[in-house]
Amino acid sequence: MSMNTVGRVTRLSGAPATELPGGITFTGNRALMLEEPLIFERGAVDRCGVDLPEVPAVASRLGTLGRTAPIDLPGLSEPEAVRHYTRLSRQNYAIDLGIFPLGSCTMKHNPRLNEKMARLPGFADIHPLQPQSSVQGALQLIDVLATWLMRLTGMPAVAMSPKAGAHGELCGMLAIRAALEARGDARKVVLVPESAHGTNPATAAFCGYAVENIPANARGRVDVDALKARLGPDVAAVMITNPNTCGLFEPDMVEICAAVHAAGGFVYCDGANFNAIVGRVRPGDLGIDAMHINLHKTFSTPHGGGGPGSGPVVLSEALAPFAPLPFVRKSKDGFELVEEELAGPNSQSFGRMVAFHGQMGMFTRALAYMMSHGADGLRQVAEDAVLNANYILASLKDIYTAPFAASGPCMHEALFSDDFLHDTGLTTLDLAKAMIDEGFHPMTMYFPLVVHGAMLVEPTETESKASLDQLIGAMRSVAERMLESPDDFRTSPHLAPRRRLDETAAARKPVLGYKPPLSDAA
Amino acid sequence: MRYLPLTQPDREAMLAVIGAPDIDALFADVPASARLDGPIAGLPMHASEMLVERDLSAMANRNLTAGAVPFFVGCGAYKHHVPATVDHIIQRGEFLTAYTPYQPEIAQGTLQVLFEFQTQVARLLGMDVANASMYDGSTAMTEAVFMARRVTRRSKAIVSGGVHPHYVAVLNTLTRFTDDEIITATPELTPGKPGDDLDQLIAGIDATTSCVVVQNPNIFGHVADLTPLADACHAAGALLIVVITEVVALGAIKSPGEMGADIVVGEGQSIGNGLNFGGPYLGLFATRDKLVRQMPGRLCGETVDADGKRGFVLTLSTREQHIRREKATSNICTNSGLCALAFSVHMTLLGEKGLRHLAALNHARAVQLAERLALIPGVELVTTSFFNEFTLKLPVEARPVIRKLAERQVLGGVSLGRIFPGVAALENGLVVAVTETATDADFDAFEDALDEVLA
Secondary structure, eight states: OEEOTTSOEEEOOOOOOOOSTTSOOSSSOBTTBOOOOOHHHHOBTTOOSOOOOOOOOOOOSOGGGBOOSOOOOOBOOHHHHHHHHHHHHTTBOOTTTSOOOBTTTOOOOOOHHHHHHHTSHHHHTOOTTSOGGGBHHHHHHHHHHHHHHHHHHTOSEEEOOOOSHHHHHHHHHHHHHHHHHHTTOOOOEEEEETTSOTHHHHHHHHTTOEEEEEOBOTTSSBOHHHHHHHOSTTEEEEEEESSOTTSOOOTTHHHHHHHHHHTTOEEEEEGGGGGGTTTTOOGGGGTOSEEEOOTTTTTOOOOTTTOOOOOOEEEOTTTGGGOOBOEEEEETTEEEEEOSOOSSTTTTOOOBSSSSSSOHHHHHHHHHHHHHHHHHHHHHHHHHHHHHHHHHHHHHTTTSBOTTGGGOOOSSOEEEEGGGGGGGTOOHHHHHHHHHHTTOOOOEESOSTTSTTEEEEOOOTTOOHHHHHHHHHHHHHHHHHHHHOGGGGTTOOSSSSSOOBOHHHHHHSOOOSOOOOHHHHO | OTTOOOOHHHHHHHHHHHTOSSGGGGGTTSOGGGOOSSSOTTSOBOOOHHHHHHHHHHHHTTBOOGGGSOBOOOSSOOOOOOOHHHHHHHTSHHHHTOOOSOSGGGBHHHHHHHHHHHHHHHHHHTOSEEOSOBSOHHHHHHHHHHHHHHHHOOOEEEEOTTSOHHHHHHHHHHTTTSSOEEEEOOOBOOTTSOBOOHHHHHHHOOTTEEEEEEESSOTTOBOOOOHHHHHHHHHTTOEEEEEESOGGGGGTBOOTTTTTOSEEEEEOTTTTOOOGGGOSOOEEEEEOGGGGGGOOSOOEEEEEBTTSOEEEEEOOGGGSHHHHGGGSSOOOOOOOHHHHHHHHHHHHHHHHHHHHHHHHHHHHHHHHHHHHHTTSTTOEEOOOSBSSEEEEEOSSOHHHHHHHHHHTTOBOOEEHHHHSTTOGGGTTEEEEEOOTTOOHHHHHHHHHHHHHHHO
């Protein structure tokens, strides 16, 4: 048995579970559970699933630089390729299959209208360097989306180009650094609550800042006294997630922002949890200076198995002049994409963050979603997201340890811990894997770090009451059975396409690409 | 509202279970000064699918699409034909609506795709190992420079003038507040080798150099042999970083790995992904085995499950921000998963045979057009060794020419004046990209229009 870096068991031995007479099938398949080899094992370099026109005879311009050595890229015919990827797809859990209650990740329904709109040729088949006169509709879309984001957050400016949440954090922190340097202020420290996402300290370090932690209080909120005591002329910024990663609103946010400003610093708000408050609270009214918005969380653009994301950043008046290039502005002839440094008071941009103008495909999807909901629907989104999370918290807190339930309602996610399993020797990991056998994607495990054995459950507003009741029923049943017969749960899952995978071996001797068996290579 | 399943009776029943009198009670922690009583002003109310579609289609229809006109725009994004199968696969909900594969037992689909993708990319770039993708080519290049600094413990990077100027701008932004020293060069339109002189780059390498960054084919389309540069880097203990913005080229030209690169980064959009006005795209990142622990970004690795069956997991995460926090190799917390899937499906449909055919076709068509346009009086073909993109020197400034071509419904390339603003020596340069999508009729239309505009 071995542990990974956060101390959870990742490798267990156990007998295979099978009810099949004789125990095996010829194929290794189990009815609809189909095994699929790698393309390197089933394809061939001379097989092709694309028909291309003949190559005209011309004198090559490549001289001796032609690629002559084999590349060894296998191909498949179209039917084989469709089957390969379709079979692989069926080994994935997805929001289309059921609730995906990953806290902090906001896995909500991804409307198919968004996909259709992003594929309109007028958005999908235009080049980022076409003449601006030929892309006025695209620039308009960016401008309209920017207006939505500014009004929803109550902020006066927004930078659209960051490619993901962490990239947005980088944008906000670079703007803060640029603003401080512009006034000749060489502050060196960024304060980050210990419950923060790992990206916050990583981003601050990337911008050249020393990172110091701020403790949480017993109610799961930032310890305001500790924060205030640390503020001073060396503190450039405070990075706060609100609602925070314990799923709680920071009730002292206005006071915190005022204190940071009084000390000459800036407040960066991690907007990962904006879904909890969209339409009900404008972060600008709390006094923040910058916040990224994960379009792939709050505004329903698909996560796609790990990306692409999109992380526009809203900025205060103080930071707006330092926003990155390029940006869209209205001009007398329509919309203009400003790509070059300008003369005059707006010439303080900290520069370019990406090759082109941001995640246009995600902008289109997010705007389709916003227009569908409208200002009224988005408010309802926050209300239903918070209602669903509190319903889960209320329905489970008698059996699951709920560290902050006594302090009042949660926001969009309910935080539990595995303390109640203490005597069984089972942990959050075992519970998560048992939920897999129940047909659910597990909750977020071991985050936030401030709660030992954390389980963070975020249902989102797109779950019905029946869906929540089934999740609650399964979580209660699993917990009860774990307390009764703990040994039944030490090697879960049993029914997934794979049993527990050996992460330790994967990291110790990394195999990061396919290598043919030695007999083939000879 | 069609995306919200709760009914009013549901909401009331749930509030009763919670023991809250109303929804406002759940927002009690929000300070009174920040509570909003109703929908935010200045924004429209909810709309039907039909209405949203109508409004967005109106915006889409204001754009001139690449597929509707003769189209020759490149410089980091390329219009290739993407097989219908690719979009079908990436729209399967099991891929589209999955999260990062943190629970590998129920994410083997995504993980096996990433493992296959990493292998395809490594082989294409001629390297040992590739990661599971980055945001785009420009951010991947910046990450490569930071990686070279970690590996060499030196802080001076020399960047070729042939690198995409927007990529250089991103690097300059992200090193603005660090003590990295970035040496850049202003390129020249030297006939036969536009960009900069490799011998000059070599002469600039010294014992404090962490890396040399060079693009091949470069921003002007020029293809070079980087082997002498690689040798010079290695002799000085520096790394060679090679940038690729048109990966289809690697079906025709020697890979960066074959020329001695230590890190290869690139934009993978050309395979499987549409133009999308610049994003989302696909950053590629590959290196040598011995450097893998300094690599940024997600990595998928092979392992076995408790029954001994092969399976895949995200691995080496001790490099990453969620474990290492401020000591991580990067703050990156995402990859371009779905774009990587699109790349991988397209590459699997092509296979080596198809990729080589596609590359040969692109090259041949570009040669054909280059030779035709070079016959127009006053037009000089500056790039003589190229793949599917070349630079013309026009007798006049290229930026207005591009606009006049667009008025004639021809999207005729990228003016160097747009991407190198203020560099007078480049302002007559026009970069023309030719892919398999351009027809003979498109060639005729371009030639006629350019003739007319320059006359």
